[in-house]
Amino acid sequence: MSILTLTTDFGLKDHSVAAVKGAILSELDNAHIVDISHLISPFHITEAAFVIKNAYHNFPKGSIHIIGVDSEITPENRHLAISLDGHYFIAANNGILSLLALDVKPEEIVEINIHDRVETNFTVLDIFVKVAAHIARGGNLSVIGRKLENIKQITNITPIINQDSSKIIAHVIYIDNFGNVVTNVRKKDFQNIAKGRKFEIKARSNVFKKIHDTYSGVVDFTVAKEGRNIEDGRQLALFNSSDFLELAIYKSNPLTVGGAASLFGLKLRDTITINFEK
Known part of the structure; x- marks a missing residue:
């Protein structure tokens, strides 16, 4: 059974959270989905980073963490999948993962490159879920992205x-x-x-x-x-x-x-x- 967590700024009023969960279960019918938070302030990557940092290590190793905050893909906001501290994280390369990497060096970082194979206007639903399912099935990160050495940093993360x-x-x-x-x-x-x-x-x-x-x-x-x-x-x-x-x-x-x-x-x-x- 795969454990997947969700952290988003989608809120609880709209259909978005349910749609993502449905897409996960369509890919992995035995997935165990845990909500970390869907009330992150809109687009607030530092707040999301803090919540993720303080939650993820309580989950079993091998858990997959989907982070849907400021996640729309742009030329300046690409998508990442990383392996860190025995966990997997899927998020935009907007600095959101840099708080996690302060004390623990990522084992592997890839920039996701499957966008041309998936038609989407909702990247968390269509791209992040596909990547999470690939990882849950034992797939290598190198198959869904090109290797990176570093991730973007949040500027006010350190005093x-x-x-x-x-x-x-x-x-x-x-x-x-x-x-x-x-x-x-x-x-x-x-x-x-x-x-x-x-x-x-x-x-x-x-x-x-x-x-x-x-x-x-x-x-x-x-x-x-x-x-x-x-x-x-x-x-x-x-x-x-x-x-x-x-x-x-x-x-x-x-x-x-x-x-x-x-x-x-x-x-x-x-x-x-x-x-x-x-």
Whole structure:
């Protein structure tokens, strides 16, 4: 049984997701299809890259991951199939796979070249599904594409560090369902630069001088519940389960009181600055 995952910006209203699943089952009647997300912000490759990076490694080796975000083929947006970390990924060569390849070098990269054999105006349905079925049947990548050495990079995927390592200029790469703001600063990189120094994280007018271990780290559980200050809505910084620096509001609700993104006035690609004691 082949495991195929789908990550798209198609949303849930239209027919697109169902059509892709139907095409997969027509090619592979024993396929096991898993939805990672269909609510990626339209054409937002950094958001898609973050979601894929943090989901794929939980699947068995040999899984095939179809990524339908900014996937229309153009002379500047070709299609790729790559083998990486024991998994297969099918996506446009628009930088979406570069976050995955930060720490793990792809074993094989090909630019898909079967477009002249398949009539299509819906590339995820017609091209990506054909490629996924080929891989699932044990086919080699070299049969459906020409070998490449490198993939396109996302420009804001890594933070900027100044010469004396006293400042990191980070960017917002993801905003989750709770409105929490994820930056492109990874825990190991932060620690390597900080070297135990004091720091200030500045996000517009909000300043953070401590990084908590958990979301509930802002709660003083040594104080009886009835005697605590109201903790809901308390802002905090932490390294999340993916080891990326995140700015959050404890027990936030974006639909009522708001989340970190709205309360801090942050959106995707916005800048966050970390200053270290010299």
